[in-house]
Amino acid sequence: MPKQTYLPAVLFLILILMPGAAFCARTIETAQQIIMLDPGHGGALNGLISPTGLKEKDITLNLAKKTARKLEARYNVLMTRSNDINISAEERISIANQKKAALFISIHLNHSNTPAAFFYYFDLSNTLGSTKNEPDGTWMSTPLAHKSRNRQVAKQFAHFFSTRNPEIKTYIKEMPTIILEGAAMPALLVEPLSISGLPSHPAQLETVLELYAQLIADCAGHYLKNQ
Numbered sequence: 001m002p003k004q005t006y007l008p009a010v011l012f013l014i015l016i017l018m019p020g021a022a023f024c025a026r027t028i029e030t031a032q033q034i035i036m037l038d039p040g041h042g043g044a045l046n047g048l049i050s051p052t053g054l055k056e057k058d059i060t061l062n063l064a065k066k067t068a069r070k071l072e073a074r075y076n077v078l079m080t081r082s083n084d085i086n087i088s089a090e091e092r093i094s095i096a097n098q099k100k101a102a103l104f105i106s107i108h109l110n111h112s113n114t115p116a117a118f119f120y121y122f123d124l125s126n127t128l129g130s131t132k133n134e135p136d137g138t139w140m141s142t143p144l145a146h147k148s149r150n151r152q153v154a155k156q157f158a159h160f161f162s163t164r165n166p167e168i169k170t171y172i173k174e175m176p177t178i179i180l181e182g183a184a185m186p187a188l189l190v191e192p193l194s195i196s197g198l199p200s201h202p203a204q205l206e207t208v209l210e211l212y213a214q215l216i217a218d219c220a221g222h223y224l225k226n227q
């Protein structure tokens, strides 16, 4: 048989295989782990306000967006809110549960006088025995299942922060907070910086937030890589 006869068959095979290759790429992309970032407060709820008028709800959103940009090449990063709206704590956790996130990070600020970062994980000491279920099963109190992993993720974040920036004092705390209750994945509330120490000059503020976004992104990446 002359060689040329094979050419249409080869072309046909290439056409068949190419969409297959594209499909594989999409599959890999959708298989990326999901990180759910939760910018605290929003809408009518400002959270903390700095002496210069900076609002926690704006800083947390800015910080979450910057963190997302640093992670999105490696992870599927989702946010519970991407604009100035308030959503309930249950809704925030429900979104993370529905999307089957691998890690939930709620971002807030503290108002320490010195550089300090707080890492909270859920503790049910005051809520033992209370199990709440939504009819669709998207939000339920299952903190016990992840308590040790929650503590572990808080420790890893705190360790990363203090190693990278020894001048930042880090604190790990248990808290029966509604913000983390019901998470079906390791969940953490971070207060990585103080609103009182933020510069009011927009360019300087952006520089500080970029730095902290990188820290949070590196912590999240480090944690997930070592699972």
Ligand SMILES: [Zn+2]
Residues within 6 Å of the ligand: 040, 041, 047, 048, 056, 108, 109
């Ligand atoms: Zn807050």
